[in-house]
Amino acid sequence: MSRPRSESEYLASLIPPSVAAAGLSRRGFLKGTLGAGAALSLSSLLAACGGGDDGGGSGSASQEVTFGSNQSDAVPKKAYADMLAASGLTVKVNTIEHETFQENINNYLQGNPDDVFTWFAGYRMQFFAAQGLAGDISDVWGGLSGMSEALKKASTGEDGKQYFVPLTTYPWGLFYRKSVWEEKGYQEPKTLDELVTLAKQMQTDGLIPIAFADKDGWPAMGTFDQLNLRINGYQFHVDLMAGKEAWDSAEVKKVFDTWRGLLPYHQEDALGREWQEAAQALQKKQAGMYLLGMFVGEQFPEKDREDLDFFTFPEIDPAIGTGAIEAPIDGLMMRAEPKNEEGAKQLLKFAGTAEAENVLLKANNTVIGASSEADASAYTGLQKKAVEFIGSAESIAQFLDRDTRPDFASTVMLPGLQTFIKNPNDIDGLTKSLESQKKSIFTS
Amino acid sequence: MTDLPTVPAAPAEAAVPRRRLGSRVRVSGTDRVLLFVMVAIPLAMVVLWVWLPAIASVVLSFARWTGVGGLDTIEWIGTENYKNVFTNYPPFAPALRHNLIWLVFLFVLPTLFGIFLAVLLDRELRGTRFYQTAFFLPVVLSLALIGFIWQLMYSRDQGLLNAVLGTQIDWYGDSKVNLWAVLVAAGWKHAGYIMLLYLAGLKGVDPSLREAAAVDGASPARTFFSVVLPVMRPINIIIIVVTVIESLRAFDIVWVINKGTNGLELISTLVTSNVVGEASRIGFGSALATIMLVISLVFITIFLSTVMRGERR
Known part of the structure; x- marks a missing residue:
């Protein structure tokens, strides 16, 4: 057995003659795989960019509604759980750590988001609505009462449609x-x-x-x-x-x-x-x-x-x-083309009622209800003061990172x-x- | 690397004479498939998960894109992102400086200290195994976890360090000291890693070399620098590469502390906060990533050329 003089010669000696005879050159082989790899990854890249169009079904209220929540702190987490339980719908909650939820919102909304998710009013909502990542819920708004004109404005996207149901606010x-x-x-x-x-x-x-x-x-x-x-x-x-x-x-x-x-x-x-x-x-x-x-x-x-x-x-x-x-407003949004649109809208409609807010406020008294019909009799002194404070304000800003x-x-x-x-x-x-x-x- | 042409049949046949006795034709079909699979899978993985994303980053660094919507929403803006990175992004200069400090610090202190520990432990002191375990323990922990552990030492109000020193220094929060505090924590882990690598290398050194040096009357220090160190060349190169990699990819410890702000900026954290966060400045973040790639390439080139020169010798 002769000693190979170079690395390529050594590698060549390892290839069975049959393979060599078939004429599989490494260069040609590389080309083929490269092409296949490029085609494969490009298509997956495009699919990832296309956004979640796998949903779109209408579903029904009896089916499960998925709910993405950023309310990871103990007090609000329990409050949201109580509120969702009171809705009478089957809701599957997916709670993500508060800061992490915000940081990943882009990937989250473009991947496979939950039907309904927590978010913030104002520019921060409009930004995602304008990019087609949120579902139009103007018809839900038609059935809501106790929401002030200012709240409606804060829930409206640049195109004049509503994309947001306000739940709570705090000064x-x-x-x-x-x-x-x-x-x-x-x-x-x-x-x-x-x-x-x-x-x-x-x-x-x-x-x-x-x-x-x-x-x-x-x-x-x-x-x-x-x-x-x-x-x-x-x-x-x-x-x-x-x-x-x-x-x-x-x-x-x-x-x-x-x-x-x-x-x-x-x-x-x-x-x-x-x-x-x-x-x-x-x-x-x-x-x-x-x-x-x-x-x-x-x-x-x-x-x-x-x-x-x-x-x-x-x-x-x-x-x-x-x-x-x-006084930033926290509330709920619906994803674009939810899997269970009927259930999602029903949940949003419920969230906009005084009944839902009362359950929520009972478990968390560091916020106040957005709806004017929310039961204020159980409010603490601080909450009552907050209601009055917000009610008498001439103009209400959201927050620097919600307004820009x-x-x-x-x-x-x-x-x-x-x-x-x-x-x-x-x-x-x-x-x-x-x-x-x-x-x-x-x-x- | 030299390109491999279509292999001529003759030398290959000469190389595998014995196998020819078996039913070669039947096996070769399997061999062919096996060879194809073994080359294709790793190649596809490298291309798909390393090269395409890297090239896509470079391409996207010339664009403005929020990452939302189809590829047609990408707006091409030439080198504007790079201009902004260098002239209009205050965290960039500190980030570059911190990465360099990280590299130099890891080399000067933890790496040399790790080597020193390895040399000591190699002398079979009493309790060597205990020390080995103790020094190697932090290596098993993730950097993120190490950040938390050191928080207990560094905490301004409840930390051990301030209690012992009687000071009120905010070790993680004060931008004058926090980089060094983090480097000590990262170095704690790095020294153990280097120690283990070097110790393994030292164990592999032929004892007869040292005996010969001792017979020739060399002092232990002289033996180490003139005999052991040159023999350890492959390990030394690995250690240099490991240190460079560790300092370039430094990310997790800083991210768990304060997401790479306030004196702890690193290029890797800037990339993440621009691309991954709610911000989604894909193009701008890609420009930062490309700069990081170029810096890495410099080190990779130096490393490869050293290794290849060594092989040719």
Whole structure:
């Protein structure tokens, strides 16, 4: 046996002569497989892009309805389970961790989503409706009562059809413990100056004036929104979020500048803390206030929740006032071409009734019902205050990441605001960068 | 690699003379199918899951696309994504820097420390097996889990480190220190991995080489650097490659801590938050991925050329 002189010769010696004689050259072979592979993957790629068109059946109400839920925290999870059980339909719930659900929404909706899924009102809903990923439920809306005109508007896509059934809402504000404030004799501040005076008083009393956490990146958006609504008003917020106003404008710079003045009264090292930990600082009476949504109460034991109260962010510019608030609406959507359309619509119709909301609210008292027919008699003092607060608002914003494009919120604003918290002194550089990044995203 | 032409029958027949005695014709049909299957399946897998996605990423990096709807919704925008990555995306520069720091750090500390541990353990100290197990334990854990474990050390309010040092440092949250804190955690795992690889290599070194060096009067240090290290060349190359790969694919530990924001940006986390998240900037994320591919290619090229030069020698 002669020793092969090169690698190719050695490999050739391994091939049985019959194969070699058949003339199967490696190059030809490669070509063939490559072609087959390309064809195979291209077709699967195209199929993946085509979206879920495997459904489309009408189904019936007696069949199972699938339900995708982002309500993974213990309190709301139980509330949703109770509500779905009360619908009388066979519902299969698929709960996904809250943040993960949002992050994967694109893949989720293009894959094989559940018939009905939880989502948010406003631009964040319209964005997906406009791309044909949500089902038109205008006929469900025809049968709903107790929904205000504002709610209907928040549930309507760019094409004038409804894609969303509101379930619950909650206000953003400065939350505090009544017992602490009574003990120290604090008064709710009406202006920014009073807020600063109060914060200084809290510091001398050994309290962290404003609890703060921004590890996840979104809580700081709430602070930005509150300041922006007080300094520049509701319409500016809407235009800024829509990309019509400039981020390096004097108006936005003033927001950051005011925020910089307030940062010394915020809890330190916010970027390493989650909102739950900051909420616990408030609950343990280490912090005097916390600027957050009413869900802050989830971190309070049942007996402490009655001690929770809030006030709206104080006035900064008398010409703007405090009429604009933030109260994000959570609710349900239907996928495009659901497997069980009849059942899905029946579930949505039920979710829009006062009956469904009452079940939901019974298990979770950190939100309030969207429908005006929801039973308010069982509300806690805080919930009653929230109803009144939202009802008397002149205009209601959703939230920074619900009022603007998701790509802009998550890849530009989130790191941008964290940069500001880290280095609040370079406002010109930051706003210039935000505006330049906005231009690159808002072109399409 | 040289291309394999249609194989001439003669040398092959000479190479397998004995098999010819059996019923060769019957077997060859099976051989043919087997050969086809054995080549086709891995090839199809590599093409389908490695090359096509890689090429698709490069192609998509010249587009603007939300990832929703058919391929006709893709808008081609030339090199604009790259322009934006380099000039209009503040997290990119830190991410690139952090990946480099990661690479250099892993080389300088955990890799060398792992080698040092291996050399020590190879000397058959008392309790060698216990130390081996102890150092190797973190390797078994996933990086995500290691992130959680070190959280117990690093936690600002309840962590061991602050309790012992009496400090108030926010190890994971303060962008001045969090990269280093994470690197220590990642290095903890990496050192054990390198130790095991190197220890296996050292066990394979012919003892007579060391005896010969000892007879010639070489000190233990001299023996290691002049005799053992050159013999270990293949293992050394593997260790370099492993370290480069580990630093380029670093992702999970950072992702579980804060999704690669606030001082922990890495190219891999930027790719994920742009492509996978709600954002869906497919084109922009692909441009980032392509940049990562190019960086990887540089290292792969260096590695391959070293290996091939070694083989030719």
